Amino acid sequence: MSTRISFILNGSRVTVDVEPWESLLDVIRKKLGLKGTKLAFCRGACGGCGACTVIIDGRAVYSSILPAYKVDGRNVITIEGLASPEGLHPLQEAFVEAGAIQCGFCTSGMLMSAKALLDENPDPSDDEIKDALRGNLCRCTGYVKIIEAIKLASKRMRRPAGGG
């Protein structure tokens, strides 16, 4: 029996009919057409790779094992909500500059975990960054450049634009 749910997706209200067994990931990709959030090897049964990470009410979660039904009335941010009309988010820019992207499959999930971290802790230590990324797998970069990118973004976001 499908249910109509309504939630804030990347700043705009969306209303959509969902089946109880449909994951948020399925709904975002198939019904709402946002393909930036990825489904990986788990095929939705969750091996903890993090490619499907989105932010709900400020916290990073796996959208593949969350029934869409449960986000009714909540605030969801996906990778598509990161950039603004003015340009890329500082985290996205830093990922590009630091070479933190190779095949790119993990990138959207990594960015969402990184955003959840910086929103709560604007100046994280290396260990705090590593802890925040524990639920995201990257099989290309070896993580070093991803951590560098997050540090770079954190530095820029704390400094007012144009400042030295």
Add this chain to the structure above:
Amino acid sequence: MRTIRKFEFLNARTIDEAVNTLAAYKGKAWPFAGGTDILRMMRFQPLPENLYPEVLINLKTISPSLEYIKEEDGILSIGALTKLVDIANNALVGERYSALANAANKVASPQIRNMATISGNICQLTHCLYFSKPDNRFHCLRKGGSECPAQLGDNRYCSIFGDVNGCVAVNTSDIAPALIALNARIKTNKRMVNAGEFWDVRVPGSTILDEDEIVVEIQVPRPPPDAKSVFMKFSIRSSIDFPIVNGAALIGDGVARIALNAVAPKPYRATKAEEVLKGKTIDETAAEEAAIAAVSEASPLSFNKWKISVAKAIVKRMVLNTKSR
């Protein structure tokens, strides 16, 4: 792509409504907390047709909310639906009940801890390589079958303390050993159970809960002021993985409680090790003796003798870690 098994979703408004619905569905309805364990199961579909839930009962909508942490009269009470992230980050839990805070912080990854609850963690389905295979490929004892494929097959991660009801899969809850070491009680809608008596091996469940019974609260007595509690976990990937062996200990002020998990079908209380430590000052020798005693009753399977060494090392390190305050 594997599709998820279909189910209905019902929002319970009260504890009574939840348990009445569970009773009405006679095993065909399961409680739904954070869903991280249950939705995996509905996707992988390891069970035979007759064992799946048709309805998932959302406990999150119960009012008054089952999501809280409070301490009153020397008892820490944690609502069943409290998320692991909130337990891990709670200052009071971190200070006085550190084994529990550390255990919560070691479950899976931040994303899972942001969704998963304490009751879901302690009620998670005990599984082994064979149990988890999709499409009921191995119709084992815990699915109503007649044999345990792990006994003769790949049992490298299985029990080192024998079977329970023929099953040698291990309980992989990280929270369980912390609750046993801290002498916690689990409150359901029907009764109060000591943590040490909460787990079981059933078809397919892993607890003593009846079909119409849910966990509503976890209660932990405040440890004596000079006792220290610790949690330790060994897993293949340290970033995110189920435990290969984990454990928790509460030692000091005349108390010694040690529990291991992922070493047996139910969490394992290392009573022999506790006895060794009675009246002793904690030092290297005492810790080593306790570690030997903890695994003195182990009986490994064909491929998992190595887990005994891991369990021993964990007990020794935990005991030594309770020394330095």
